[in-house]
Amino acid sequence: MKALLNWLDDRTGYREILNDALYERIPGGARWRYVWGSTLTFTFVVQMITGVFLWMAYSPSSQTAWESVYYIQYEMQFGWLLRGVHHFTAQAMIVLLALHFMQIIIDGAYKAPREVNFWLGLILMQLVLGLSLTGYLLPWDQKGYWATKVATSLSSMVPVIGPDIQRLVVGGPSYGNHTLTRFFALHAGVLPALLIGFLALHIYVFRRHGITVKTPPKAADTTFWPDQVFKDAVACLGVLLVVLVLIFWNAPQHSSELGQLAEEGRLGDVFGADLGAPADPTENYRAARPEWYFLFLFQFLKYFSGDVEVFGAIYIPAAVMGFMFLMPFIGRWKLGHRFNVIYMTTLLIGAAVLTGVALKEDRADEKVAAAVLDAHSKSERIRELIVDRGGVDTAGAVNLLRNDPKTYGAELFAQKCATCHQFDGHDGTGEPLKIPATASDLGQFGRREWIRGMVTEPAGPKYFGATVGASYNGEPVETRFTEGEMASWVEENAESMTSEEINAVVEFLVAQGDRADNGAVNSELAAAGREFFENGNDNLTSACVDCHAIRPIGEDEELGDIGSAPLLTGYASEAWLRDFLRNPGAEHFYGDNNAMRAFDNLSDQELNLIVRWLLHNWHEPETVTEPDTVSEPDDSGE
Amino acid sequence: MTADSNPTETQETAPVPPRRSFLTKFLSVVIGGVLVVFPFATGLAFFLDPLRSRRKQGEEEVAPEFEGFIKVTELEELPVSEEPHRYKVIDDRVDAWNMFLQQPVGTVYLLRSGEQDILAFNADCPHATCPVSFDSDRKLYQCPCHNSSFHPTGDIANPDSPAARGLDRLEVKIRNDNEVWIKFQNFLPGKAEQIPVT
Incomplete structure (x- = not known):
């Protein structure tokens, strides 16, 4: 060796x-x-x-x-x-x-x-x-x-x-x-x-x-x-x-779940x-924001704007750095070394203060x-989506996120719909509406409670009640809906309907949408509702079908005539909603009474995202029971 | 450790290593070893990731007896014949972070010799995984790379073939009286026996 x-x-x-x-x-x-x-x-x-x-x-x-x-x-x-x-x-x-x-x-x-x-x-x-x-x-x-x-x-x-x-x-x-x-x-x-x-x-x-x-x-x-x-x-x-x-x-x-996570x-x-x-x-x-060690430069730049910004961004930092190259020469003079120490200490303290200010401003x-x-939350959401799909496609993860109703449906609603509609009292993303709502609250649209409200109090504040302040094509809407045919009908007939009959017709309408978020339909009740929808009862001034045409789900023939109120075939389903949003003023929807803009300029993808979002139709991981995704505005920011 | 662990006894000006430094040397080597080994070992464990077998996610639910099987064609499209037919196997393909839904993942030859008798072969040559094709004139599967040829039954046809085994036969099941499902697998090349690649 x-x-x-x-x-x-x-x-x-x-x-x-x-x-x-x-x-x-x-x-x-x-x-x-x-x-x-x-x-x-x-x-x-x-x-x-x-x-x-x-x-x-x-x-x-x-x-x-x-x-x-x-x-x-x-x-x-x-x-x-x-x-x-x-x-x-x-x-x-x-x-x-x-x-x-x-x-x-x-x-x-x-x-x-x-x-x-x-x-x-x-x-x-x-x-x-x-x-x-x-x-x-x-x-x-x-x-x-x-x-x-x-x-x-x-x-x-x-x-x-x-x-x-x-x-x-x-x-x-x-x-x-x-x-x-x-x-x-x-x-x-x-x-x-x-x-x-x-x-x-x-x-x-x-x-x-x-x-x-x-x-x-x-x-x-x-x-x-x-x-x-x-x-x-x-x-x-x-x-x-x-x-x-x-x-x-x-x-x-995470100490309690580490074993499981590791496994x-x-x-x-x-x-x-x-x-x-x-x-x-x-x-x-x-x-x-830059990483923390560049935060002081970021903050420093805030004090410069317009023509002098280049001083904050380039000249001064370059001069400060360039000056360091001269330190060995300055150090030769009697007080030079002391000056250098003070210079560097000042720089460090200055950077620390600027960093502190930047953090404080961001916190506020x-x-x-x-x-x-x-x-x-998007980084957590994308993880759920990738796990569900088993990987991303060639378009990449951001595309997966952009096609997620839960993520972008809410944002689209806030942009496109929340100028008039609310979603459970907010604009979809948790923020309050910028101006008072002038149309119904769609947070629970098409669900049992929502339909029941529509049938029993259509002029209420969550439904047509909000439209009194609206205007469409320059004309104020005023009482077009609050005293319209539906509202008048309910006013005249509210006493004449039993709660069983209302339950039944709600169930019948729920059945039309065939929506996963509504759970199983009670078919017996829905059948009774169909009967009520078509024939009403002896005390009613008219039956639902006298205004609303419908081809009940699973049947071939359409009941009633199109023209006086929205068609309810497939009511509150994705297809119905897509059709409605494209042209609410169509003859088979509101016709001349319409007071809502048509969203015919949305791309199919955007329309799909809004519709699926309104119908709560998005992927959720199986094991977790998710509470409502959008919470009330969080005011924890001091 | 105090801030000053220098030997206190007076020494010559020449830099003589302190005598009582065994512990210092020992600890220096141990700590130094940890410092280098740690990032390297972490990287190595990471590097060895491909040796782990992954379970495929997002698998569709099928009846248990058809698990791992893929539908390739239907009997109507596969006439009884002496000549095999070539089919692409379409399945979800995982490529690291990518999941490609319904992509060609391989090629198979199906030979229907009787009403329910179907032979299925993976079209990869068992020698070095070049794609074989069927030569109708010679009634043989021919490999384009190293001249192996195989009988329609999959057995080696030329004695000087470098292949260690015949074409890889795949399990076939008929579902709903009409659908042809096969258990598509790739096998390690160059071995005399079939060893599936997982």
Whole structure:
């Protein structure tokens, strides 16, 4: 063995290299304050290892980036752990960078003869920040997408070549596939390669000049191995433990179900880095914020607007950073070192204050909180949809979400319908209507209680009552419906109907819709209702069928004549509602009495989403009994 | 650990490693090992994910005796003949995060020799999974890659064939008197016996 090692040493001289590496002299003894550089190197190695493994499962394109990260996080074994380590170690790097920097400044390690190494360090800092920025986009979720979009838009403010820079970075005029491929190549190829090169130079130059010792030395000289190595190792272990704590942060609140989650391979549901809803360029995401370590720049920019914005975005940050390159020269003057220490301390405190202000402003901003909440619920919803379908199709996850009535039906209702209609007292998304409702409340449309209300109090506030304030085509509606034929009929005949008869006709109408959310139909009752619908009873002024035509479900012949009131064939079914929304003023619906706009300009997909949403027809995971999906407006934002 | 664990005894100015440093060395190596092994082991466990077998999600409900079977055609479309017919097998295909509904997942040859007698073969050559096709003139299945040929019964036809076994026969069931259902499977190539790929 020894002969072999001698042979190897003879050819490579490894012993000398090893000797140089391990027995570097540490004047004044090993110290804890020297560990920061080593922890940074350690975190970079961790990022390299975990990054290469993540690379094996990541697919950079706008239809697959989020999807592959989803697969890593939720489906692949230990994917959540791997991704968690990579994500939180990246954050740790930023903190360690600041600590290392401050230690260098305070100890005066940037002064002659170490100027070059200080500059190398500044370049390394830029590279690490570049890695953070590019990595944040890669999951292609809402927060990464919008935050990075803002950051790259700012690059267009660079004088003269700004727009070209932006186009080059984004890979075209807008965000998409080439943004991802470029960012990924930067993140996994260019920047790490540069970082390795500069880090090697950094360490080489550092070794050349040795550690900067505070004079006079406190203890006797020692060597790197083992004393300093030990301290470095303990510090790195500390960093790793912090990362693990962050990954397992949610453990206490899920302690009772951890066993079950582990068994089902669902630890990714609760541990590791967050994965928001897939990026949707069509959605105006109000909580576009950079990652916390860039938050101070974001806040700083708020104080500049219009023509001077470029100062906040480019000039001042560049000047502040450029000034750092001059520190070694300033440090030569008598008070220069003290100035540098104060400069850096002020910068850090300033950044901390700006970060604090940014967080405080966001906490006070209900819209930001709502956007964050919305993105969170969408990320949970998309998971339900993917699990149900067994995977996404080529159009990607965001398309799955866009076709989900539960998610976008509500938003469409708020946009298109809630100018007149309410949904259980709100606009569908939980917000109150902007102007008072001028039409019925459709939250329970087509359900038993709703139909009963329509039959017994059509002029009530949840039905036609709201229309008195409405106008259509410039004409006020006034009492067209509240004193219309249906309302008058009910007023005249309310006393003449027994509650059994009302139950029966409600059941008959429920049967027409054949809706899953109404449960099983009592066919005996519905048959009695059909009889009442057609023939009424001896005391009624007229029967339902005298105004409403209908072809009862399962029958071939239509009863009654079209023309005086809405056709009830298939009443409250998806087909009926689609037909109605396309043209409520059709002869077989409200005809000349109509006071509702036709939604003939909706795409089939939009119409479908609204209709399915109104009919509560969307996928729900089987095991969970879902409470009402849309709650009352939440006023918890102080 | 206190902030200062340096040996306190006076030393020469030459950097001599402290003598009582065995524990320090030992712990340094152990901790250093943990630091490197942890991210690597995490990555390795992740890398080995494909070795796990996954259960297919969103499977349609079928009668238990037809579980794993796929409908390929109907008897009406498959005449009794000496020549096999080629069919695409349509099933939901899982590709990592993607689920493609009703996609071609493979090709089979069906040979109906009697009213209810159907032979079904996977069209992948058992040698190296090249797709075989039926040569009507020679009445043989011919593989385009390494010259294997197979009889309509699936047995190897040419003695110098590199295939270790005949064409892979698939289970067939007739459902509702008319529907032809087969248990579509792929098998490991190059083995003398059929070992299903899971």
